[in-house]
Amino acid sequence: MRRVLRFGVGWALILALAVPVAASSGRDAPTKRLVLIDDDVVGLSGAPALLLQAPDVEVLGITTTSGSVWRDTATAYALRTVEIVGRTDVPVVPGATYPLLNNEAATARWEALYGRLEFKGPWTAPAPGGASGAEAGTPSPAVVPSLSIGNPVTKPSSEIAAAFLVRMVRAHPHQITLFATGPMTNIAIAQSLDPSFAANVKELVYMGGSLSPQQTLDTPAAAAFARGFLDTPRREFNIRWDPEAARIMAHGAWPKVTMVPIDPSTGTQWTRAFLGSLKPAHTPLTDALRTGLEPGFPMWDEIAAMVWLEPGIVTRAETLYIDFDTSQTAGYGDTLSWQAADSPHLGERAQTVVLRVDRAKMETAMRALYMRRIRR
Amino acid sequence: MRRVLRFGVGWALILALAVPVAASSGRDAPTKRLVLIDDDVVGLSGAPALLLQAPDVEVLGITTTSGSVWRDTATAYALRTVEIVGRTDVPVVPGATYPLLNNEAATARWEALYGRLEFKGPWTAPAPGGASGAEAGTPSPAVVPSLSIGNPVTKPSSEIAAAFLVRMVRAHPHQITLFATGPMTNIAIAQSLDPSFAANVKELVYMGGSLSPQQTLDTPAAAAFARGFLDTPRREFNIRWDPEAARIMAHGAWPKVTMVPIDPSTGTQWTRAFLGSLKPAHTPLTDALRTGLEPGFPMWDEIAAMVWLEPGIVTRAETLYIDFDTSQTAGYGDTLSWQAADSPHLGERAQTVVLRVDRAKMETAMRALYMRRIRR
Numbered sequence: 027m028r029r030v031l032r033f034g035v036g037w038a039l040i041l042a043l044a045v046p047v048a049a050s051s052g053r054d055a056p057t058k059r060l061v062l063i064d065d066d067v068v069g070l071s072g073a074p075a076l077l078l079q080a081p082d083v084e085v086l087g088i089t090t091t092s093g094s095v096w097r098d099t100a101t102a103y104a105l106r107t108v109e110i111v112g113r114t115d116v117p118v119v120p121g122a123t124y125p126l127l128n129n130e131a132a133t134a135r136w137e138a139l140y141g142r143l144e145f146k147g148p149w150t151a152p153a154p155g156g157a158s159g160a161e162a163g164t165p166s167p168a169v170v171p172s173l174s175i176g177n178p179v180t181k182p183s184s185e186i187a188a189a190f191l192v193r194m195v196r197a198h199p200h201q202i203t204l205f206a207t208g209p210m211t212n213i214a215i216a217q218s219l220d221p222s223f224a225a226n227v228k229e230l231v232y233m234g235g236s237l238s239p240q241q242t243l244d245t246p247a248a249a250a251f252a253r254g255f256l257d258t259p260r261r262e263f264n265i266r267w268d269p270e271a272a273r274i275m276a277h278g279a280w281p282k283v284t285m286v287p288i289d290p291s292t293g294t295q296w297t298r299a300f301l302g303s304l305k306p307a308h309t310p311l312t313d314a315l316r317t318g319l320e321p322g323f324p325m326w327d328e329i330a331a332m333v334w335l336e337p338g339i340v341t342r343a344e345t346l347y348i349d350f351d352t353s354q355t356a357g358y359g360d361t362l363s364w365q366a367a368d369s370p371h372l373g374e375r376a377q378t379v380v381l382r383v384d385r386a387k388m389e390t391a392m393r394a395l396y397m398r399r400i401r402r
Numbered sequence: 403m404r405r406v407l408r409f410g411v412g413w414a415l416i417l418a419l420a421v422p423v424a425a426s427s428g429r430d431a432p433t434k435r436l437v438l439i440d441d442d443v444v445g446l447s448g449a450p451a452l453l454l455q456a457p458d459v460e461v462l463g464i465t466t467t468s469g470s471v472w473r474d475t476a477t478a479y480a481l482r483t484v485e486i487v488g489r490t491d492v493p494v495v496p497g498a499t500y501p502l503l504n505n506e507a508a509t510a511r512w513e514a515l516y517g518r519l520e521f522k523g524p525w526t527a528p529a530p531g532g533a534s535g536a537e538a539g540t541p542s543p544a545v546v547p548s549l550s551i552g553n554p555v556t557k558p559s560s561e562i563a564a565a566f567l568v569r570m571v572r573a574h575p576h577q578i579t580l581f582a583t584g585p586m587t588n589i590a591i592a593q594s595l596d597p598s599f600a601a602n603v604k605e606l607v608y609m610g611g612s613l614s615p616q617q618t619l620d621t622p623a624a625a626a627f628a629r630g631f632l633d634t635p636r637r638e639f640n641i642r643w644d645p646e647a648a649r650i651m652a653h654g655a656w657p658k659v660t661m662v663p664i665d666p667s668t669g670t671q672w673t674r675a676f677l678g679s680l681k682p683a684h685t686p687l688t689d690a691l692r693t694g695l696e697p698g699f700p701m702w703d704e705i706a707a708m709v710w711l712e713p714g715i716v717t718r719a720e721t722l723y724i725d726f727d728t729s730q731t732a733g734y735g736d737t738l739s740w741q742a743a744d745s746p747h748l749g750e751r752a753q754t755v756v757l758r759v760d761r762a763k764m765e766t767a768m769r770a771l772y773m774r775r776i777r778r
Contacts (some may be wrong), residue, residue, distance in 0.1 A: 137746070142744040238614060238615075238616065238618045240636045254613055257741065257744070259614045260635070346633070365633065368633070370515055
């Protein structure tokens with residue numbers, strides 16, 4: 027014990043070489059909340075930057091998956107994110123490139139039968155006249171475009187995401203919050219690798235699914251997004267990319283699950299005013315956010331991060347049984363939800379579904395996190 | 403020609419014996435709008451009473467179908483309705499008792515897999531302690547309970563609904579508005595009987611389907627109904643009772659289709675105030691409405707009737723391609739909708755979808771119709 031105290035720095039260094047994550051936790055108070063982020067990282071918004079900036083949170087690693095972009099692009103974004111926030115000690119671990127069962131040809135066939143999908147991640151056709159190397163429509167999973175937030179110089183872990191997730195949860199049973207803000211492919215594989223994986227996580231928080239979202243804000247951008255809800259209230263991309271993985275996730279024996287679907291996002295929006303308010307901080311993070319973020323989009327993954335960090339922002343939530351449609355029909359990937367009395371109880375479980383958040387409270391808390399200057 | 407003019411009354415009588423409907427139109431100005439009502443009639447609300455009261459409308463007949471109640475009960479309600487409004491000259495023609503493919507055992511099996519259905523028409527289990535003879539949960543299609551609005555003394559037509567529909571449309575090609583406010587079984591059979599049926603109708607107006615309804619009114623009843631939309635925004639009973647028939651309807655070559663889904667109903671509600679406002683008329687119709695109608699329910703079929711009679715009440719509508727899910731999965735009977743560019747174009751057609759109506763304007767027009775004293 028004395029040796030540890032005396033040679034604290036050296037001990038941390040040894041641990042850093044052996045188990046980088048443990049070192050990272052070791053250097054802070056042991057009361058930190060442990061979190062694993064699994065994400066199809068794009069840009070600097072989303073869960074990673076917020077969770078990395080949170081003072082009482084220890085990010086054990088970021089696992090990446092294809093989704094909005096191919097896995098390798100998500101990995102590059104994740105690496106660049108930890109560089110910008112100065113946390114290159116946090117491992118970035120590449121995960122699944124393809125969904126479990128879904129594929130591009132099946133998606134084209136599905137569209138012929140059931141209608142055009144607005145967004146298909148990297149299978150989205152490039153906009154006519156769009157710049158080559160655009161993130162959507164990237165032909166090959168291995169092609170990583172030049173990132174708007176700069177290209178990373180650091181390298182990802184050589185471990186496989188699902189194996190890393192299993193290893194971390196075994197090392198910290200019942201202590202880790204699993205934070206999933208992309209398709210569920212890595213999570214489902216981890217569940218398959220280790221049947222006790224879900225039960226040994228402390229809780230799962232995820233952004234995904236859609237119940238019955240409605241336009242809340244009176245802006246042109248909000249109206250444009252709302253137009254989509256009218257025809258597809260139950261469709262959300264994270265789930266639609268890999269419905270089978272989402273169903274495996276939904277059937278997991280997680281001690282606690284918090285779902286952040288599309289619904290609360292309709293009350294939020296990235297605005298120039300919010301981005302402008304970050305200016306005084308002048309950190310690499312706030313500078314990159316201000317210049318790299320396109321206003322007008324709703325907040326999605328950020329809500330999930332903030333709901334977990336500041337539960338007081340939730341103004342409406344319901345406990346619902348949740349599953350996802352894996353039938354190869356019009357409803358493929360649609361969210362299924364029930365009150366307890368209506369649920370078929372065929373493996374689906376109760377989840378806390380966040381339906382509404384206090385936008386002002388959330389933005390205040392987000393601003394404080396983004397502007398936080400971390401002394402290391 | 404002169405003979406016709408001279409013996410006008412006799413001619414009308416001959417036609418009345420041969421083609422009762424023509425007689426009915428004959429006695430009014432030829433500019434009347436012709437309408438056929440196909441409905442799972444329950445009570446006095448809904449489309450029949452409103453259309454029968456409309457001064458510029460000639461109801462050629464009311465065909466009945468199972469839906470909210472069994473066909474025979476709907477027939478009894480339709481007969482009682484024409485008695486109350488003093489229009490026993492309008493034929494009531496019984497239609498389909500069972501859906502095309504759906505059945506009670508399949509519904510039970512579906513519920514075991516995909517969750518409890520809140521309302522199943524006559525397959526709904528009677529509420530514990532509910533009175534025997536209740537409309538829901540009636541064990542046998544032939545058992546007609548005692549009607550809250552009194553039992554009819556008149557008899558239905560001996561014709562079959564679908565055959566009657568085909569005959570009427572052939573007699574008045576491109577002149578009839580087909581008004582469907584129940585499940586689509588009779589309509590689908592008529593389409594199958596006569597491939598030109600849909601194209602020879604002037605237009606189809608129907609109440610059915612659901613896109614993305616949201617609570618609009620701040621009342622306990624509205625909140626209770628809205629709770630259901632959260633889990634099943636795409637489910638509506640008329641369609642869910644007979645999804646295959648609905649799909650056949652959706653693929654018909656109607657010159658024009660107006661869909662009134664659940665969505666606009668959230669801005670409406672039967673209230674004691676509205677029912678009370680009918681009191682001064684003291685007609686058999688207003689008296690029966692005031693005493694027989696339970697306040698709190700949204701308006702459904704009434705919106706369809708009023709949208710057709712007073713198009714100015716529509717405050718939001720969209721042209722969408724509409725179909726219905728007939729896969730034997732969680733989405734069985736769900737409404738499918740697309741903008742033109744997204745639609746698979748596999749038989750589904752453009753429909754005018756009513757999303758919002760002006761409640762005050764609608765109630766004013768409804769009140770005037772209900773209170774109208776018809777001199778015959």
